[in-house]
Amino acid sequence: MDVPAAADDDPFEEQRERTANPMRRLFTEYGGEQAGPFSVGVAASVFARLLDLLPPLLLGIAVDAIFLNESEFSLPLVPDAWLPTDTEAQFWLVVGIVLFSFLGGAGLHWVRNWGWNRFAQYVQHAVRTDTYDAMQRLNMTFFADKQTGEMMSVLSNDVNRLERFLNDGLNSAFRLGVMVVGIAALLLWMNWQLALVALLPVPLIAFFTYRFVNTIQPKYAEVRSTVGQVNSRLENNLGGIQVIKTSNTEAYEADRVEDVSGDYFDANWDAIETRIKFFPGLRVLAGIGFALTFTIGGFWVFRGEGPWFFTGTLRPGEFVAFILYSQRFIWPMAQFGQIINMYQRAYASTARVFGxxxxxxxxxxxxxxxxxxxxxxxxEYDDVTFGYDDDPILEGVSFTAEGGNTLALVGPTGAGKSTALKLLLRMYDVDSGAVRVDEQDVRDVTLASLRGAIGYVSQETFLFYGTVRENITYGTFDASDEAVVEAAKAAEAHEFITNLPDGYDTMVGERGVKLSGGQRQRLAIARAMLKDPEILILDEATSDVDTETEMLIQRSLDRLTADRTTFVIAHRLSTVKDADRIVVLDDGEVVERGTHEDLLAADGLYANLWGVQAGEIEDLPEEFVERAMRRGARTDGVELRSTESSDDD
Incomplete structure (x- = not known):
């Protein structure tokens, strides 16, 4: 089956088009681990439906043999010698078998539901966790191109749709399959001529179902795309609710939500219109088949002979059983359309998940x-060159940070400072050249050991929803309470933590919203101190706090950077003037290097940046001012492809 065409704006179109046979893959990769519950569900479905077929057959036998006495009492597959000859005993035998079929069917239905639910829930769990694990290991360029709501749509909505199909759809498919095959066999065994009449709608139902599949497939793909757009818009707006309120743009954002919701409405309604036309059509075909069966069979019974070219006899009991089976046969045929509908929706979702x-x-x-x-x-950075797509960010960058020293990277916005250090973390890989730690190329070592040896404190501190303690111990989960307190004290955080309502067990809120920027920053530093890494990266760690808080954080950083290799990115040059070495980047190249005093004496870019922060704007060279104006006016494509707005600061 071909993968359905996607909407032009489907963010996962490329991934989805690469996915071949997603449903087959779903069963081969994930179904095998739950073969037991799956087999139990299938077996229980088969036997439960076979028991469901007994009552109509027994009713027909009872009518002809017991009530009307038009035939001998006999049961299929049961030797006549085992059957009672007394009419009343025959009646009670039929009653007993009917009761057994209902009681046994109820038990088998419970077993069936256990098997299918167990199978579906496990596959849902395994697919979601594997998809998340694969997603979190992607490089940062992927996340720059996708919105959080779009990825949440795959992990939540699409995976849940798989569970619904595996539990309800697949369960129903086996159940209805047994009904259709079993009833068709019984009808042909009871009266093959009348059975052909009852089966007349089957080819037409199959044809219309085929047309429905080809029509609905691309429509569901578009629905999945628009769901992701709605989720992305809502996620963005809820995350930026403060900006919306302070900008007085509630009406504007309401219109934007209405637009994406309208796109979803249009796509979903298009699929719904196709669906609601299809199912009534199936019922009409099924009804015509039932009416023909009832008409011909009715004439056959009360005339005592077959009408037109039909031959043989049809007893009343047989006719009653035949009508009951015909009704049970036609309805499952119509329900197959619902299963096909669920399959197509699951197919579109599975393609996105595996994509x-x-x-x-x-x-x-x-x-x-x-x-x-x-x-x-x-x-050591050895002649490093790197760029996003075809846009160079760093060209021929070389510098060395000696063990235990502090190296500062400074330069204008967009110079490539953050990108350079993300190459050390292997958030990206160099295009040429090499980054080495103690002569070991970072591409030759395991990611876990590399990132485990590096502590990272960023400007935009992220705290997880949870307690203060949980956020400090994140990444060092086995730390003792004493170690947590020592790390907090070293980060100048212990005092404010103890003043919180529940101390270290205080909930910080989503993204740490209950704490100030300085408090969040000090928790991030405490987290890094607890990790005690050999190499430390401080990316604008004090840029967004007030002067007093900066002083406290700087004291924390002085403790943290002692006796370990440290990289510092800063726009406030006063915070890096004591660094052992300062490297100045401009347009992705190293233009200056040395100590603070050396660079001031060189009277180059660093000296001009220092002059800006010292308020000596009038003394700046005209060339420096013009270049700053050009940088400020330029729409930096590099930043658009970076993972954060400050990625290339």
Missing amino acids: LMDEDAGIEERPDAEGLVVDEGRV
Whole structure:
């Protein structure tokens, strides 16, 4: 079956088009681990439906043999010698078998539901966790191109749709399959001529179902796309609710939500219109087949002979059973359309799930990768070149941070400072050149050992929803309470934490909304101190706090940077003037390097940046001012492709 065409704006179109046979893959990769519950569900479905077929057959036998006495009492597959000859005993035998079929069917239905639910829930759980794990290992470029709401739509809505199909759809498919095959066999066994009449609608139902599949398939793909757009818009707006309120743009955002919701409405209504036309059509075909069966069979019974070219006899009991089976046969045939409908929706979702799961991670460990061994902590950038797509960010960058020293990266916005250090973390890989730690190329070591040796404190501190303690211990989950307190004290955070309502057990709110910017920053520093990394990266760690808080944080950082290799990115040059070495980047190239005093004496870019912060604007060279104006007016495509707005600061 072909993968359905997607809407032009489907963010996962490329991934989805690469996915071949997603439903087959779903069963081969995930169904095998739950073969037991699946087999139980299938077996219980089969036997439960076979028991459901007994009452109409027994009713027909009872009418002809017991009530009308028009035939001998006999049961299929049961030797006549085993059957009672007394009429009343025959009656009670039929009653007993009917009761057994209902009681046994009820038990088997429970077993069936257990098996299918167990199977569906496990597959849902395994697919969601595997998809999330694959997604979080993708490089940062992927996340720059996708919105959070779009990815949440795959992990939530699409995965849930798989569970609904596996539980309800697949369960119903086996159940109805047994009904259709079993009833068709019984009808042909009871009266093959009348059975052909009852089966007349089947080819037409199959034809219209085929047409329905081809029509609805692309419509569901578009519905899945628009769901992602709605989720993305809502996620963006809820995350930026403060900006919306302060900008007085509630009406504007309401219109934007109405637009994307309208797109979803249009796509979904288009699919619904197709669906609601299809199912009544199936019922009409089924009804025509039932009416023909009843008409011909009715004439056959009360005339005592077959009408037109039909031959043989049809007893009243047989006719009653035949009509009951015909009704049970036609309705499942119509319900197959519902199952096909569920399958198509699940198909579109499965393609998106596996499309995301199969996305190239970009950053892969080499098969022979070994753990990073940090001895001195010496970090070397050797003629490094890197760019997003075809846009160069860094060109021929070379510098070295000696073990235990502090190296500061400074330069104008967009110079490539943050990008350079993300190459050390292997958020990206260099295009040429190498980044080494104690002579070990970072591409030759395991990611876990590399990132485990590096602590990272960013400007935009992220706190998880949870307690203060949980956020400090994030990444060092086995830390003792004493170690947590010591880290907090070293980060100048212990005092404010103890003043919180529940101390270290205080909930910080989503993204740490209950804390101030300085408090969040100090918790991030405490987290890094608890980790005690050999190499530390401080990316604008004090840029968004007031002067007093900056003083407290700087005291924390002085403790944290002691005796470890440290990289500092800063716009406030006063915070890096004591660094052992300062590297100045401009347009992705190293233009100056040295100590604070050396760079001031060189009277170059660093000296001009220092002059700006010292308020000596009138003394700045005209060339420097013009270049700053050009940088400010330029729409930097680099930043649009970076993972954060400050990525290339």
